[in-house]
Amino acid sequence: MRREVPLVITGIVGISLIISFFIPHTPFNLLETLFTDWFLIVAAFAIVLGILNLLKISLDKVYKKKKDWFFGLVVVFSFFFIVIPGFGFSGGRGFQNPGTPFFWIYFYIYIPLMSTMFALLAFFVASASYRAFRARNKEATMLLLAAFFVMLGRVPIGYYLSFWLPENYQLAAVADWIMNFPQTAGQRAIMIGIALGIVSTCLRMILGIERAYIGGE
Amino acid sequence: MKLFDRLLAIDRRIIFLLVAIAVTLPLFSKTILHIEISPMVKGVYDAVNNLPPGSKVLVTFDYDPASAPELQPMALSFFRHCFSKDLKVIIMGLWPQGPIQANIALEDVFRIPEIKAKNLKYGEDYVNLGYMAGNEVVIQRMGSDIQATFPVDYSGNKTSELPLMKGIKNFDNIDFVYNLSAGYPGTMEWVQFAVDRFHAKLGAGNTAVQAPGMYPYIPRQLVGVLGGMKGGAEYEIIDKHPARAVSYMLSQGVSHAVVVFFIIIGNLAFFATRGKRKTSE
Numbered sequence: 389m390r391r392e393v394p395l396v397i398t399g400i401v402g403i404s405l406i407i408s409f410f411i412p413h414t415p416f417n418l419l420e421t422l423f424t425d426w427f428l429i430v431a432a433f434a435i436v437l438g439i440l441n442l443l444k445i446s447l448d449k450v451y452k453k454k455k456d457w458f459f460g461l462v463v464v465f466s467f468f469f470i471v472i473p474g475f476g477f478s479g480g481r482g483f484q485n486p487g488t489p490f491f492w493i494y495f496y497i498y499i500p501l502m503s504t505m506f507a508l509l510a511f512f513v514a515s516a517s518y519r520a521f522r523a524r525n526k527e528a529t530m531l532l533l534a535a536f537f538v539m540l541g542r543v544p545i546g547y548y549l550s551f552w553l554p555e556n557y558q559l560a561a562v563a564d565w566i567m568n569f570p571q572t573a574g575q576r577a578i579m580i581g582i583a584l585g586i587v588s589t590c591l592r593m594i595l596g597i598e599r600a601y602i603g604g605e
Numbered sequence: 606m607k608l609f610d611r612l613l614a615i616d617r618r619i620i621f622l623l624v625a626i627a628v629t630l631p632l633f634s635k636t637i638l639h640i641e642i643s644p645m646v647k648g649v650y651d652a653v654n655n656l657p658p659g660s661k662v663l664v665t666f667d668y669d670p671a672s673a674p675e676l677q678p679m680a681l682s683f684f685r686h687c688f689s690k691d692l693k694v695i696i697m698g699l700w701p702q703g704p705i706q707a708n709i710a711l712e713d714v715f716r717i718p719e720i721k722a723k724n725l726k727y728g729e730d731y732v733n734l735g736y737m738a739g740n741e742v743v744i745q746r747m748g749s750d751i752q753a754t755f756p757v758d759y760s761g762n763k764t765s766e767l768p769l770m771k772g773i774k775n776f777d778n779i780d781f782v783y784n785l786s787a788g789y790p791g792t793m794e795w796v797q798f799a800v801d802r803f804h805a806k807l808g809a810g811n812t813a814v815q816a817p818g819m820y821p822y823i824p825r826q827l828v829g830v831l832g833g834m835k836g837g838a839e840y841e842i843i844d845k846h847p848a849r850a851v852s853y854m855l856s857q858g859v860s861h862a863v864v865v866f867f868i869i870i871g872n873l874a875f876f877a878t879r880g881k882r883k884t885s886e
Contacts, residue, residue: 409802417749424739424746428754431738481761484705484735486712494705499670506671510860514624515617518867522875532868539865542813542835543858544638560641567817576821 395596402594443467469493537562609874620867627863631856637847638854646839648829649808652781653683658691660780661773663805665795666696666703672787672812673706678850679810679837680710680785686844688720688730693769695779697734697755699743699790704735704759728767735759741794748775748803776803785810792819792827800826810836 401423408416442463449460470493478488485491523529540546541563550558592598656662664683668676687694696707711731714720725731734755737743746754751773752764764770772778782805786792792809796819799805806828811819813833823830831840834857837850 421746421749421753424742425753427742428737428739428746431740431742435738481757481759484708484759486708491705491708494702495709499673502670503674510628511621511624514860514864514867515620517864518615518620518871519617521868521871523872532872535868536865539861542833543861544640544854545858545862547639547641564643567820571817572820575818579818579821 391599391602394602395599399594399596402590406594439467470498534566538566609877612870612874613878623867624860624863627860628856631859632853634855635852636855637851638858640835640838640842640851640854642839642843643836645823645829646831646836646843648824648827649783649810649831650686650829650840650843652806652808652828653686653690653692653783656690656692656780660692661695661769661778662687662692663695663697663779663782664707665782665784665786666698666707667700667791668706668785668787668812669700669702670706674853675812675834675837676785676787676810677706677710678834678848678853679831679840680706681713682837682841682844682846682848682850683783683785683810684710684714685717685720685846686840688714688723688725691723694731695734695769695773696732698736699740699794700787701736703785704733707733728762729769732764732767732769733759734764740790741798744790744794744798745802748798751775751779776805779805782807783810784808786815787812788815791815792822792830796822796826 404416404419405423408420412420446460446463448454449457450464454460470490473489473493474483478490479485482488483490484494521528521532521535523532537559540549541559541561546559546563550560555561589598593601653662664680664687666680684694696704698704698707711733715725723730727733735758737754739746743754752770755764758764758767776782776799782795782799784792784795784807786795786809792807792811792815795805795807795809800807807826808828808830809819810831811833813835816830816832816836819827819830831837834850834853838847838854841847841849841851
């Protein structure tokens, strides 16, 4: 029963939602509304579950003085540093409004930290490009050439380097051609492949053939 | 040969320093570079420009501060365009940080004198519905009933009592959807659910990394896409209000040129020392 009940639920819900897509009338539209409302509630609880799990792991790390336990303490401290002002001192539901302590923490601490983390990528990409982008063979050379045209064509400097060329041969035009034709064709092919894979996997799950999501065994 | 050997073994901190200089120094210059308007950006601009006053525009903020340097200028210029045309703006987010980023953009746009003079009122001219967990299922739920999906706005006001939300049931009552996205959930989900299922009209602003993935959707599912900071700069130019994105383009252009220069030097050094490596093998 432990394995059969989830399989039956998956099958019934999956088939109901597929039917509701093609027959958007009562009772299928009501079923769809019901299931999506339940999903939204479960998704909200999943956030709470994730937070509690993070706290549990971090506190366990600190309590047992595991490797890098100090960072577990930082996680717990940061969590309460934001949650307490957000819940207690930021005006209730309007806690995200400009002027509240929560907004101050978000604007002056969270934004600079997130922006800094992401900005580090630029330096590592530059360093990796210098060390790894080598025209070792035909394919790598084509990739490099495409990178040159797109990187220079997609910024205004590309115009200043090639404005003297006929319009269709300027860097921006070549970059646009690369993005609009070979790139889009490849993207389209990958997206269709992924979509077919998703349809196949979902059908297998609805029919009970794919059971890895249940776990156990 | 010694020079090329040393180039290949260069300390990466020197590369970091050069990139930092390339990014930072141009920010002090007020030079505005020539920027061509692409058809993708024009598609979004024309779609908004053709909306009559009073039209309802849903703006979804699906990004966090990490992507704000690229997407925040787009949000600001889009808001400016919408409010200058007396369009009604409904804001929401599928990312938790989205609605706060929207508030920051609103604060900035309300400082613009022509927008400040309009004395826009919350609840009548714009509304922030806030964040809803559930990713693409939120979009699907909005397709049947937006007010049931967001029973209260981000401040706790009942959406059914907000003047702007009266008469808005689902995507049939929304004239244009503009999605600012940095990943999942994002533009792809909006195309799959809001456009393909509920026939919403959609434009998008994406990070430069994500934008090429949306090209297959243009022009049938997406009217256009603003890609990265250049897309934001193009929108500011076409709207005749150059602002932050335009001023950042010199920095981006110089840093791209520096990276290309590194790649060229790296390859020159590689080929110059290849013979020596083959001999030693």
